[in-house]
Amino acid sequence: MDIELHIARRLCPALELPPDQTGTLAGALVRPPTPAHGDLALPCFGFARSLRRSPQQIAASLAGKLEPDEVIAGAEAAGPYLNIRLNRPAVTASVLGDVLADPGAYGRRDLGRGGVVVLDFSAPNIAKPFHFGHLRSTNLGAILGRLLEHMGYRVFRKNYLGDWGTQFGFVIYAWQRWGDEWALEKGAIDYLVSLYIRAYQESEGDPGVREQARELFRRLEQGDPDIRALWARFRELSLAGFMDTYRRLGVSFDSYDGEAAINPQVRPIIERFQRAGVAVQSEGALVVEVSDVIGREIAPCMLQKSDGASTYAARDCAEALDRFERHGFVANIYVASRQEDHFAQVFAALGKLAEAEGWRENWAQRCENISFGFVRGMSTRKGEAVWLSDVLDEARDRARRVRTQKAAQNPQGFPELLGADLDEVSEAVGQAALLYFDVSSRRMSDISFDWNTVLQFEGNTGPYLQYTHARIGGIFRKTGQVASGDLAEIAPLLENEEEWQLVLHLRAYADTLERACVHREPFELANYLYALCSLVNTFYNRHKVLGTGPGLERARLALLGATQAVLAGGLRLLGIRPLDRM
RNA sequence: GCGCCUGUAGCUCAACCGGACAGAGCAUCGGCCUUCUAAGCCGAGGGUUGCAGGUUCGAGUCCUGCCAGGCGCGCCA
Numbered sequence: 135m136d137i138e139l140h141i142a143r144r145l146c147p148a149l150e151l152p153p154d155q156t157g158t159l160a161g162a163l164v165r166p167p168t169p170a171h172g173d174l175a176l177p178c179f180g181f182a183r184s185l186r187r188s189p190q191q192i193a194a195s196l197a198g199k200l201e202p203d204e205v206i207a208g209a210e211a212a213g214p215y216l217n218i219r220l221n222r223p224a225v226t227a228s229v230l231g232d233v234l235a236d237p238g239a240y241g242r243r244d245l246g247r248g249g250v251v252v253l254d255f256s257a258p259n260i261a262k263p264f265h266f267g268h269l270r271s272t273n274l275g276a277i278l279g280r281l282l283e284h285m286g287y288r289v290f291r292k293n294y295l296g297d298w299g300t301q302f303g304f305v306i307y308a309w310q311r312w313g314d315e316w317a318l319e320k321g322a323i324d325y326l327v328s329l330y331i332r333a334y335q336e337s338e339g340d341p342g343v344r345e346q347a348r349e350l351f352r353r354l355e356q357g358d359p360d361i362r363a364l365w366a367r368f369r370e371l372s373l374a375g376f377m378d379t380y381r382r383l384g385v386s387f388d389s390y391d392g393e394a395a396i397n398p399q400v401r402p403i404i405e406r407f408q409r410a411g412v413a414v415q416s417e418g419a420l421v422v423e424v425s426d427v428i429g430r431e432i433a434p435c436m437l438q439k440s441d442g443a444s445t446y447a448a449r450d451c452a453e454a455l456d457r458f459e460r461h462g463f464v465a466n467i468y469v470a471s472r473q474e475d476h477f478a479q480v481f482a483a484l485g486k487l488a489e490a491e492g493w494r495e496n497w498a499q500r501c502e503n504i505s506f507g508f509v510r511g512m513s514t515r516k517g518e519a520v521w522l523s524d525v526l527d528e529a530r531d532r533a534r535r536v537r538t539q540k541a542a543q544n545p546q547g548f549p550e551l552l553g554a555d556l557d558e559v560s561e562a563v564g565q566a567a568l569l570y571f572d573v574s575s576r577r578m579s580d581i582s583f584d585w586n587t588v589l590q591f592e593g594n595t596g597p598y599l600q601y602t603h604a605r606i607g608g609i610f611r612k613t614g615q616v617a618s619g620d621l622a623e624i625a626p627l628l629e630n631e632e633e634w635q636l637v638l639h640l641r642a643y644a645d646t647l648e649r650a651c652v653h654r655e656p657f658e659l660a661n662y663l664y665a666l667c668s669l670v671n672t673f674y675n676r677h678k679v680l681g682t683g684p685g686l687e688r689a690r691l692a693l694l695g696a697t698q699a700v701l702a703g704g705l706r707l708l709g710i711r712p713l714d715r716m
Numbered sequence: 717g718c719g720c721c722u723g724u725a726g727c728u729c730a731a732c733c734g735g736a737c738a739g740a741g742c743a744u745c746g747g748c749c750u751u752c753u754a755a756g757c758c759g760a761g762g763g764u765u766g767c768a769g770g771u772u773c774g775a776g777u778c779c780u781g782c783c784a785g786g787c788g789c790g791c792c793a
Binding site for chain 1: 718719720721722727728729730732733735736737739740741742748749751752753754755756757758773774786787788789790791792793
């Protein structure tokens with residue numbers, strides 16, 4: 135049942151609009167700011183000109199013409215607004231029926247029609263720490279991937295590792311001087327990072343070190359077997375360390391090929407840029423001017439340095455081309471922060487190449503950079519970044535303490551959780567706090583890392599969402615089944631305001647997912663789920679479910695069953711584990 | 717100097733790409749567990765949306781200028 139379309143069809147003639155305007159009219163319907171104003175509203179300002187009447191008059195006239203039917207319960211004018219009340223039993227039965235018929239399918243839409251999206255996220259640098267800041271790209275990317283799949287896209291997840299570049303020169307330099315086999319075996323990432331830092335610090339006092347590091351990297355590029363073997367080993371050990379974190383977070387990728395893998399294809403594309411006349415020499419370097427196409431003053435896209443070495447911009451160009459040839463993507467998304475200029479340069483350069491070579495499909499236009507705010511204040515007092523695994527550990531431990539304490543205060547209020555169960559719940563709750571914190575504001579806003587804020591379990595937090603889910607779980611543990619059959623019969627029994635607001639909110643799920651997907655904004659889903667839980671808890675505190683009589687109990691179970699299904703689905707999209715008890 | 721982003725309650729953030737009296741959480745204060753998990757619920761206080769103009773029926777939202785902060789600015793990736 136598409137309520138907006140139905141209403142729009144009824145309103146079109148009264149507004150003297152042609153039938154093909156039905157869709158846009160449906161889109162003009164909004165939720166009133168407060169439930170007292172009704173369930174849907176139409177602001178009438180826009181029609182004043184063509185109808186040559188005041189918005190107030192139009193609203194009043196529409197209210198008179200909109201007779202109640204199977205969807206509409208009534209309509210009143212409130213100044214320039216037409217407020218519409220819906221037929222609650224009918225809408226309730228329809229919404230609950232949609233959810234309960236196939237909870238996994240509810241909220242799915244086929245925006246993508248099977249098109250492939252290449253999604254580039256996480257992308258840590260080998261031999262550099264995987265700190266809390268990387269969580270943003272990882273989490274954001276993982277959620278976008280699930281959202282895109284939910285909306286009918288096929289997603290190719292690419293972890294474009296930073297496994298190439300002068301930093302390896304530093305690490306290899308340090309290894310050759312101070313390398314300690316035992317320390318490497320013991321903890322590869324930590325040790326490689328310390329080697330890198332040590333060499334880098336030495337280079338600040340002694341420029342010769344930097345030169346030697348460059349030289350080592352040059353030998354790596356030329357394929358020196360010993361250096362290459364070292365590089366391969368460091369890469370593998372680092373990746374194994376990253377994999378522990380990914381496993382813990384439930385994140386996986388389809389490819390871990392990084393900058394090194396694309397390296398052989400860099401020369402050819404640079405030559406294409408030259409042949410097409412798009413790249414020009416400038417101050418000894420090879421660049422593509424992009425200010426003209428971007429429309430503002432911006433540095434050119436540099437493909438080759440004056441010493442002849444290729445740049446990472448050139449690698450990104452080659453990589454984008456490779457991605458298109460392999461996947462024919464409908465979108466190529468880079469989840470990366472603070473690199474807006476870089477991606478603007480790369481995409482613009484590719485666009486120029488597309489024009490110069492006359493591509494049939496200008497796929498450069500399908501490349502997009504999804505940026506996000508900076509994480510501030512995540513350094514320890516020693517000035518080092520906070521490592522993600524430490525944050526995860528702390529989150530888990532704190533969750534366990536809180537749970538133990540609460541259970542001690544109110545023993546009969548908490549289901550028993552022992553040993554492995556408690557471990558599992560603590561890990562899930564700690565992660566929920568972290569992951570939710572990350573999406574509890576719009577992605578572009580900067581985040582202040584603060585232990586007490588991040589690891590909060592009350593209010594608008596991940597654990598609150600899990601708690602709501604677990605509360606519903608408690609009810610079903612006592613009774614067992616979800617009623618689904620005779621919805622038309624039991625829906626009219628749900629007549630209080632709290633139940634109705636829940637139904638209305640459940641109805642908005644698919645729209646929310648679509649918006650979140652189109653805007654690349656997981657926050658919108660998080661915000662939706664928070665509002666949903668808020669409604670659930672208000673309902674929960676005011677009304678009983680079990681023991682309210684055969685009909686009403688079944689009706690409320692259906693409502694809560696549908697709510698829990700939507701909540702669980704939304705949480706999984708966010709990478710948060712729905713818990714049946716906590 | 718050039719460019720991008722951001723200024724909303726004491727703090728952290730919303731406001732569905734211009735709509736009804738700007739809403740939540742935290743913190744503070746006051747209520748609610750013999751009822752399905754109190755990690756919850758209900759209530760109170762708290763605002764000239766950085767400042768000044770402009771656009772129109774209507775601006776936190778769009779335009780211009782200023783103020784404040786963050787981040788970038790061809791040979792690091």
